Amino acid sequence: MTDKDYVVKTVDVHKTYPNGIKALNGVSLNVIYGEVLVIIGASGSGKSTFLRTLNRLEEIDSGSIEVLGTDINCKGSKLTKLRAEIGMVFQHFNLFPHLSVMENITIGQIKVKKIDKQTAIETANDLLKKVGIYDKAAAYPEQLSGGQQQRVAIARALAMKPKLMLFDEVTSALDPEMVGEVLDVMEKVAKEGMTMVVVTHEMDFAKKAADRIAFMDKGRITEIATPEEILTNENNSHLRQFLNKIH
Ligand SMILES: Nc1ncnc2c1ncn2[C@@H]1O[C@H](COP(=O)(O)OP(=O)(O)O)[C@@H](O)[C@H]1O
Ligand SMILES: [Mg+2]
Incomplete structure (x- = not known):
């Protein structure tokens, strides 16, 4: 595997907000072409902050982020070009x-x-x-x-x-009867080979569509593995607690 195979490559990313809250506490993560990575974790664990750093909606304090082979700290037209290659969908449709x-x-x-x-x-x-x-x-x-x-x-x-799609809890503001139709579309997009990073609590979707699931806990990724491994993990008590709570 060379760097060219990675759509996202982050190394030891740290981010503290001006109010002193440490949202990211050393996130290192690679996403390869065509991969669907689902990020789960309790509210406040840093999922949205992390997603937002990937197209530099949020600045980082230290560490490095490369997306599509470009350092996210690049300037001017390079950043504009990079952002045009990253699609993002939020909880509120905007x-x-x-x-x-x-x-x-x-x-x-x-x-x-x-x-x-x-x-x-x-x-x-x-x-x-x-x-x-x-x-x-x-x-x-x-x-x-x-x-x-x-x-x-x-x-x-x-x-x-886009060459990369980011989804941040896109179904969590929807009435329950509408969640399925949106997840179906996301699954379709995933099947067509799109590289996706998806923050969601919809574990059935994650099971079906994710290549890997990352569990975020207090600004760090403490587990990253196949859906099956994550769902049957008995060693990480925070992950266990989280999964029990959302089921
Ligand atoms: N713009 C902001 N200013 C200050 N604190 C923030 C801001 N955005 C998020 N936070 C804080 O950073 C932490 C991580 O938030 P967030 O990334 O939204 O987590 P998640 O998406 O997992 O719920 C939380 O403690 C949250 O309150
Ligand atoms: Mg969030």
Whole structure:
């Protein structure tokens, strides 16, 4: 395995917020091409902070992060280019409320990637079919259910043709009956070979889709292994407690 095989390579990453909270306390982690890595862990363990450092929405204090072969501390146009290759979907959908579904999915392609409008629309239509809401192209976000909005958010991220997708608890704000439809889309994307880092508590999804699961505990990854190994781990008492609590 050489560095070229890694989409994400982090070494001993530390991050303390200005209020003194140490959110990351030495995170070293590699993700290879096509891998689906699920991150689990109690609230406050640093999962979101870690995900956000991967496209430098959050600065780190020490350690190093390479994404797609580029040091995340790079400057200017290099950072802009790198960010365009990383798709991120959040718990709250962050769609543009004043734009239609179609416009939400084409605006980045047109403005950031300089793709012509017709091609952008074709890409958007393909993605709307993939996420199962082809008939909603003209709708506005407020006219959609939470599950539909989240599927638009995923389609919007995919429209940029990212090489890495980050998902931060994208189903945790949804009504229970809508969780499945969003996880199904994520599973589909995973099966197509996308490299994904997914923070979720949905263990059935993790079992099906994850190549590895990482357990975060107080700013560190204390276990990282196959789903089966994580789910049957009896040695890590914090992991055991966490798994018992969410079941
Ligand atoms: N912007 C921030 N400023 C200060 N503290 C923060 C900030 N964001 C998160 N934290 C704190 O850092 C720790 C890790 O948070 P977070 O990464 O959101 O964890 P998780 O996603 O696992 O719930 C928590 O103690 C949280 O309160
Ligand atoms: Mg979080």
